[in-house]
Amino acid sequence: MPSIPFLKPANGAKFADRGIKKTGELLTPWDGTAVSGIGVLGIPLSKTSISHSGAHLAPETIRFMMHSLTTYHIGSGQDLWDERIIDFGDINMHVTDLFESQMRIHDTVTHVLHKCPDLVPVFLGGDHSISAGAISAFSQAKGRVGIIQFDAHHDLRNLEDGGPSNGTPFRQLIEKGSIEGNQLVQIGIRDFANGKMYHDYAVEHGVTVYTMDDVRKTGLIAILEESVEKLKMSCVTLYVSLDMDVLDQAYAPGCPAIGPGGMDSGVLIEGMVWLAKNGSVKGMDIVEIDPTLDFRHMTSRLAAYILMQFYTHYNNESFPI
Template identity: 40%
Template sequence: MSEIIVQPSFKWQRQDGQDIKVKDWICPIAEISEEPQVVVLGVPLSRSSISASAASEFPNAFRKSWELFTTYYIDEQVDIRALRVADIGDVKMHTTDILQCHHNIRDAMQEVMARHPQSFYVSIGGDHSITAPLVRALSEGKRVGILQFDTHLDLRDLSNGPSNGTPIRQLLEAGVVQGEDVYNIGLHGFYNAPSLIEAAKHYGVNMITLKQMRRKGAQQQIAEVMAELQDKVDFVYVTVDIDVLDIAYAPGVPASTPGGMRTDELFDLLYEVGKYDAVRAMDFVCIDPQRDTSELQTVKAVTYAFLTALCSRYIHLK
């Protein structure tokens, strides 16, 4: 197997039958017989986080939550088990060389693309610094748009290295992405410093606050953003920083905040996102399982969000 992608540390005992769980459905890459339609890649890096974070433990926390969900989505009366989803494992990380980690992430994504060129890619962070190398790998020769759900702009200057505060800035500075192709939905409150606003304006990043989104509604908001993006880019990368959610709905992030999005709003937004073939990849970042409640409120929310996005893709794009 790969040098740069390692097996998850545990494997579900998968079971057949009418009533399966997500754990019985998502398949280790080595055991899937047909070409997967969706590839899940763990990216367990969080020593690049500005504030202390155990987001590196989220890929496994995510896998463990698979026994809590079925493959049947009752809101749309659909069973998504026919969608072929493979778990390809985790990017190998170095303990102290963060740049090496970022290189490994880029190389791993390239390897995933090379092996599964037609798949939809879902990366499970890790902190937000992983988005820069992931988009680098995906964007080669393409114009890529970014649809970001975040409380923060992630446009810090790079003087202190590539952290979870810088991924969008890195991509803009490197010319990998253009500012006008970045749409950030969910901004609110007193969490972004002036220099980030200035950078956003300088690069032309599209800032859409949570209140603006609420006035439009999820469906129209995504429709408008995707209409604009589809005219400009070859494909769209969706990045979901879970700190976009309100602290009442997602305490398990390094910087949980009041004034944020509700989970039902995020689920609706991702359901809309799932309708667009232009979306080629997505990630979920900045979930710290050590800060989650004992009932796993945040981890469960992410798995629900992930399933909602896949379910919508299955319904609309199969």
């Protein structure tokens, strides 16, 4: 940009302060070369949603809300000022063909992981349907994957009534043979949010299910410790699928399927920090935020905060929670 007084790039921080840098400024476009570490890739698909959803707008909004966070992590004393987070951009979705869009997700993730085998991708959805293609490609690139799914819902709906949707990604993965049920741990499943038939399906296929009652009684960290150890016995890598509607509606007003009785944001953040410090997670998605329903971008801001906490603590046990 030309050096002209008072002229600044669009879409950046609204106020310039020499002592403050925003995490959105760390996002660096991918140059096509092999990179390692945590990078973000947007998957703006929501036409596969069972209910009304503007989740295709979330990748852009989460990036925008990264400009509301500073680079200084006060708990550890670390400033990320000179760090960079590689941004692979967004996958271009087909306007009308949902199967084509899901194929593009699989093929693009496959290509990116081939070019960058040491990448730890964070996929910004989109609705939860994006997980089917992303995890399928991830498992083909990384090997047998154990999945930790934070969610109010099983997402194991049948495919006959509506085809592949945001209610079916893990059913798709199981039925296509991409994963077995014992590779999936579901945390935060909520009362009055699922059908008995789908809970029965989970049990029959060996899926490990922790309800919100389990989270309250046992504690999230204890559940994660047990889950990670169990998955690592048969899987070579771990993947986290974070459906933001695992949160109580008070903390995530921008989720299409809000509901009471969910997790609070502090517990979820603590769990994500624990997973980051464990270092076993090599991929993640954040899904089910509709910015058109949100209040002051609360849900997208929380997603950006979780992303930065995960980035800061990843594989670094010296940082406090």
